[in-house]
Amino acid sequence: MGGAGMKAVKAGAKYSAVALAAALLVSARPAPPPIEWPVYGRTNAALRFAPIDQIDKANVGSLGLAWYQQLDTDRGQESTPIMVGGVLYVSTAWSKVFAFDARTGKRLWGFDPEVPPATLPKGCCDAINRGVSVANGRVYVGTLDGRLIALDATTGRKLWSVVTVDQSKPYTITGATMTVGRLVLIGNAGAEYGVRGYLSAYDGATGRLVWRFYTVPNPDGKPDGQPSDKPLRELAEPGWFGDVWRKAGGGGTVWDSMAYDAETGILYFGVGNGGPYDWHIRSQGKGDNLFLSSIVAVKAATGEYLWHYQTTPEDSWDFTATQQITLLDADFKGRPRKLLLQAPKNGFFYILDRITGELLSAEPYAKVNWANGVDMKTGRPNIVPGAHYQEKPFLQSPSGLGAHSWHPMAYSPQTRLMYIPTQVMSQLYARSTDFTYRPGHMNVAIDTRTLAVPDDPALLAQMKASIYGELIAWDPFEHKIRWRVKHPSMLNGGVLATAGGLVFQGDAEGHLNAYDASTGERLWSYRTVNGIVAPPISYALDGRQYVAVMVGYGGPTAMYGTIVPYRPRLPGRLMVFALGGKTKAKPYDIPAPVPVNVAGVSSAGDPVRGLAAYNDTCLVCHGFSATGRYTADLRRSETIKDADIFRGVVLDGAFEQKGMVSFAQYVSPERAEDIRAYLLQEARKLVDRGDPDAKTAPR
Ligand SMILES: O=C(O)c1cc(C(=O)O)c2c(n1)C(=O)C(=O)c1cc(C(=O)O)[nH]c1-2
Numbered sequence: 001m002g003g004a005g006m007k008a009v010k011a012g013a014k015y016s017a018v019a020l021a022a023a024l025l026v027s028a029r030p031a032p033p034p035i036e037w038p039v040y041g042r043t044n045a046a047l048r049f050a051p052i053d054q055i056d057k058a059n060v061g062s063l064g065l066a067w068y069q070q071l072d073t074d075r076g077q078e079s080t081p082i083m084v085g086g087v088l089y090v091s092t093a094w095s096k097v098f099a100f101d102a103r104t105g106k107r108l109w110g111f112d113p114e115v116p117p118a119t120l121p122k123g124c125c126d127a128i129n130r131g132v133s134v135a136n137g138r139v140y141v142g143t144l145d146g147r148l149i150a151l152d153a154t155t156g157r158k159l160w161s162v163v164t165v166d167q168s169k170p171y172t173i174t175g176a177t178m179t180v181g182r183l184v185l186i187g188n189a190g191a192e193y194g195v196r197g198y199l200s201a202y203d204g205a206t207g208r209l210v211w212r213f214y215t216v217p218n219p220d221g222k223p224d225g226q227p228s229d230k231p232l233r234e235l236a237e238p239g240w241f242g243d244v245w246r247k248a249g250g251g252g253t254v255w256d257s258m259a260y261d262a263e264t265g266i267l268y269f270g271v272g273n274g275g276p277y278d279w280h281i282r283s284q285g286k287g288d289n290l291f292l293s294s295i296v297a298v299k300a301a302t303g304e305y306l307w308h309y310q311t312t313p314e315d316s317w318d319f320t321a322t323q324q325i326t327l328l329d330a331d332f333k334g335r336p337r338k339l340l341l342q343a344p345k346n347g348f349f350y351i352l353d354r355i356t357g358e359l360l361s362a363e364p365y366a367k368v369n370w371a372n373g374v375d376m377k378t379g380r381p382n383i384v385p386g387a388h389y390q391e392k393p394f395l396q397s398p399s400g401l402g403a404h405s406w407h408p409m410a411y412s413p414q415t416r417l418m419y420i421p422t423q424v425m426s427q428l429y430a431r432s433t434d435f436t437y438r439p440g441h442m443n444v445a446i447d448t449r450t451l452a453v454p455d456d457p458a459l460l461a462q463m464k465a466s467i468y469g470e471l472i473a474w475d476p477f478e479h480k481i482r483w484r485v486k487h488p489s490m491l492n493g494g495v496l497a498t499a500g501g502l503v504f505q506g507d508a509e510g511h512l513n514a515y516d517a518s519t520g521e522r523l524w525s526y527r528t529v530n531g532i533v534a535p536p537i538s539y540a541l542d543g544r545q546y547v548a549v550m551v552g553y554g555g556p557t558a559m560y561g562t563i564v565p566y567r568p569r570l571p572g573r574l575m576v577f578a579l580g581g582k583t584k585a586k587p588y589d590i591p592a593p594v595p596v597n598v599a600g601v602s603s604a605g606d607p608v609r610g611l612a613a614y615n616d617t618c619l620v621c622h623g624f625s626a627t628g629r630y631t632a633d634l635r636r637s638e639t640i641k642d643a644d645i646f647r648g649v650v651l652d653g654a655f656e657q658k659g660m661v662s663f664a665q666y667v668s669p670e671r672a673e674d675i676r677a678y679l680l681q682e683a684r685k686l687v688d689r690g691d692p693d694a695k696t697a698p699r
């Protein structure tokens with residue numbers, strides 16, 4: 001018997017009869033052996049299933065906080081903690097890395113790669129990082145500004161660092177690294193801005209580049225001297241047209257998922273959307289634009305191409321196939337097969353034969369109106385007329401945020417269900433009539449003005465009600481949702497399934513929840529106050545099962561201010577739970593909402609031009625219609641009251657230390673004044689409405 005059961009009994013006795021009964025159940029169970037969470041998806045097949053059952057349906061009610069650590073950043077925390085050798089390794093916003101004793105929470109070391117704040121405007125989605133990999137005594141992290149760094153796992157000392165991107169271009173890195181044998185793999189991001197995507201494999205001991213797989217053709221028409229040359233020449237190049245993609249780089253960033261099958265030596269990775277979005281602008285409305293929105297299989301050792309499956313040919317919608325790739329050996333139609341499962345943004349759930357790439361199943365797991373199913377003979381979606389939004393705007397489901405984004409899903413072999421965190425949201429896609437490629441800017445080539453938050457309270461209420469999140473229990477073999485839980489907001493946490501018959505997920509409102517994996521009944525909930533987007537993990541040490549999660553809301557939700565509940569930006573935390581845990585987290589210091597005060601303030605700028613400039617430059621962080629959350633609410637900012645002060649912030653970088661760097665290379669002084677005029681207009685709308693936002697406090 002390990003100590004865990006006994007500890008739980010003692011703790012339970014202090015609390016309630018229910019907790020005591022639950023803890024007694026625990027003590028009847030053999031203590032779990034040590035079980036690690038050694039890689040991003042727990043195994044390289046990425047089921048995110050923890051084979052530990054100490055915490056189960058009967059006793060989860062007595063789960064409590066064992067320890068926590070407050071982080072030094074209040075931006076989005078997306079990382080999956082890695083637990084090996086009794087140490088928890090996490091990355092945080094700004095690509096920092098920390099090591100903690102997994103039992104006690106004692107901090108062992110920290111590493112700050114000192115990412116320049118000026119990197120922030122190069123990225124779409126906050127200063128996030130999804131995690132490290134740990135192998136051969138080293139910890140590997142990709143940094144927002146495009147470096148790959150190896151640290152000594154014992155001391156956190158830097159061993160080597162290489163630049164993996166052209167830092168003069170708008171590349172960023174948000175994805176977790178992955179190690180396969182002696183190789184460390186890292187992708188990059190930036191398809192919204194204009195880059196060419198690729199995946200790199202480095203020698204983990206030295207940092208030497210071993211191979212690189214580019215996902216779209218070289219705009220110069222030259223070979224790269226890499227294993228992607230041949231498939232790009234033979235398969236991809238004939239399907240790209242015109243010049244716009246050459247300037248913009250084409251997109252196809254590998255910003256999230258990878259999976260590895262050690263038995264076959266095959267590496268799988270997901271490729272992102274096209275840049276710019278509109279296929280008619282990007283490629284003259286012709287060609288499939290390989291390998292955009294594709295799952296690609298290569299030999300891990302060499303990067304040699306094996307097969308690909310393109311989920312969204314003719315991508316015009318930011319439909320990435322970078323979402324989690326899960327490898328599963330299971331019976332499919334009565335025959336044991338090696339399967340690959342993915343729920344990409346486009347709303348279809350795909351099952352492929354992972355050896356041959358053959359498409360076995362493609363069924364919608366969410367509302368899909370851009371395609372009438374997938375043709376199983378050709379593997380192509382039947383794209384509906386009008387979905388390309390050329391004649392008129394198209395109200396599309398799913399939205400560009402995806403029915404499912406990077407937030408990890410989990411599969412339980414016990415229930416044979418896939419638990420997927422989804423978004424219920426449609427998006428009005430409208431053609432941009434005046435697109436010209438501008439280096440370093442957002443280069444999406446859609447009209448973002450159609451995405452404005454409505455002023456009319458009734459329309460706004462309608463919009464809010466139509467956008468939310470769900471956790472669905474998807475039966476991949478019967479194509480049915482077995483249960484669903486509705487969340488008030490979209491973009492909730494990633495998912496963990498455990499052998500205790502439980503599914504854990506955090507939500508945007510800041511609860512960590514445990515559900516019955518069979519029914520979806522909520523059995524336990526812990527209020528963190530901050531929001532959660534990261535996935536929980538579970539491990540066992542000294543006979544005690546732990547559940548760990550990074551807490552801290554952020555990511556692209558900043559764009560959707562008014563349509564998600566008000567959350568002030570709060571410092572992130574790593575929180576670790578166990579049965580009978582009784583640590584009390586210190587209450588957050590929650591700042592009061594700032595009232596709007598623009599009486600008597602005027603501007604010589606033009607608010608209409610200001611809106612266009614704002615959407616180009618400010619929108620991604622400060623939100624549609626300036627309603628953004630998690631960054632300064634510009635309608636309440638003192639800076640908009642004075643032209644000189646506003647210019648000082650926008651053009652001279654007065655708030656650089658907060659991450660608001662100078663935008664002088666993107667915005668002229670005249671345009672800055674137009675933006676100020678637009679912000680004053682939006683602030684006055686708040687005043688006219690009686691500032692309802694300011695009354696909303698965190699629940
Ligand atoms: O095309 C890209 O390069 C790219 C990168 C990223 C990223 O690096 O996080 C996201 C996206 N696209 C994207 O489309 C998207 O919806 C998204 C959501 C998030 C997030 O962290 O929540 N990142 C990204």
Ligand SMILES: [Ca+2]
Pocket residue numbers: 191192272273318320
């Ligand atoms: Ca994207």
